[in-house]
Amino acid sequence: MKLVDIGGNLTNKAFKDDRRDVVARAGAGGVASVIVTGTTVPASVHAREIAMEPWPIEIRSTAGIHPHHASSYGPLARRSLAELGRTREVVAMGECGLDYNRNFSTPAAQRAAFEAQLELAREIGKPVFLHERDAHEDFVEILARHRHALAGAVVHCFTGTRAELERYLELDLHIGLTGWICDERRGKHLVDLVPRIPADRLMIETDAPYLLPRSMPGRPRSGRNEPAFLTHVLRAVAQGRGEPEEDVARATTATARRFFGLTPERDSGCPRPYRGHGARQ
Ligand SMILES: [Zn+2]
Numbered sequence: 001m002k003l004v005d006i007g008g009n010l011t012n013k014a015f016k017d018d019r020r021d022v023v024a025r026a027g028a029g030g031v032a033s034v035i036v037t038g039t040t041v042p043a044s045v046h047a048r049e050i051a052m053e054p055w056p057i058e059i060r061s062t063a064g065i066h067p068h069h070a071s072s073y074g075p076l077a078r079r080s081l082a083e084l085g086r087t088r089e090v091v092a093m094g095e096c097g098l099d100y101n102r103n104f105s106t107p108a109a110q111r112a113a114f115e116a117q118l119e120l121a122r123e124i125g126k127p128v129f130l131h132e133r134d135a136h137e138d139f140v141e142i143l144a145r146h147r148h149a150l151a152g153a154v155v156h157c158f159t160g161t162r163a164e165l166e167r168y169l170e171l172d173l174h175i176g177l178t179g180w181i182c183d184e185r186r187g188k189h190l191v192d193l194v195p196r197i198p199a200d201r202l203m204i205e206t207d208a209p210y211l212l213p214r215s216m217p218g219r220p221r222s223g224r225n226e227p228a229f230l231t232h233v234l235r236a237v238a239q240g241r242g243e244p245e246e247d248v249a250r251a252t253t254a255t256a257r258r259f260f261g262l263t264p265e266r267d268s269g270c271p272r273p274y275r276g277h278g279a280r281q
Contacts, residue, residue: 127152
């Protein structure tokens with residue numbers, strides 16, 4: 001099995017002490033690639049640094065500012081994200097979007113930062129990794145104006161309704177599903193919706209260290225999720241679609257590789273050559 005975890009927050013301090021072990025377990029668990037999410041400028045720099053290290057599996061990153069941190073977007077941030085976006089390790093711009101659930105940044109600041117990052121992604125020609133929560137209408141309104149010029153767009157951690165899913169598919173978006181679908185309380189509707197997502201639009205992710213799959217036996221007491229647990233998301237998605245896990249694994253991996261321009265086939269145990277990472281300690 002070769003899976004792609006399209007959203008792993010490996011910059012998170014939860015992985016500070018054992019990132020190597022976490023990635024090794026991911027590889028042993030069938031994960032061939034992890035895309036490390038960038039949520040602020042410093043986190044995006046860090047995510048790329050991680051992607052530059054030698055690993056037994058493929059690690060790539062995104063560069064963007066999460067809506068929670070939208071108020072930190074400005075000309076300096078733009079310049080940093082543009083530089084990162086033009087590097088080989090960064091395969092998508094984001095995470096960006098709108099989150100009116102908690103409004104850590106004002107909705108106006110979120111809309112401005114979102115639109116600016118879509119413009120940047122257009123300029124750079126890389127796809128966008130999107131976050132939307134409780135902001136569907138504004139999100140679609142902004143995105144629709146840029147969609148035609150974007151290389152690609154994935155709504156990560158989709159948890160919405162059937163109508164929202166259909167609107168996203170009409171906009172030719174890709175859909176990322178997390179362990180939310182493994183939660184029999186709040187993710188049940190996703191099990192019903194998952195067959196409606198075309199195979200060439202569907203990708204899977206852990207959003208680790210968040211969203212530990214509830215259906216997972218022997219859940220770690222720390223509550224920390226990690227990319228190795230992607231198989232539990234795969235299982236729930238396959239059950240919801242009524243398809244064999246191997247088929248869903250093959251399809252989601254092919255979709256992710258195409259979407260992010262990842263290495264087509266990569267056997268584990270064959271790390272790419274170490275290229276150093278500058279002055280970082
Ligand atoms: Zn998110």
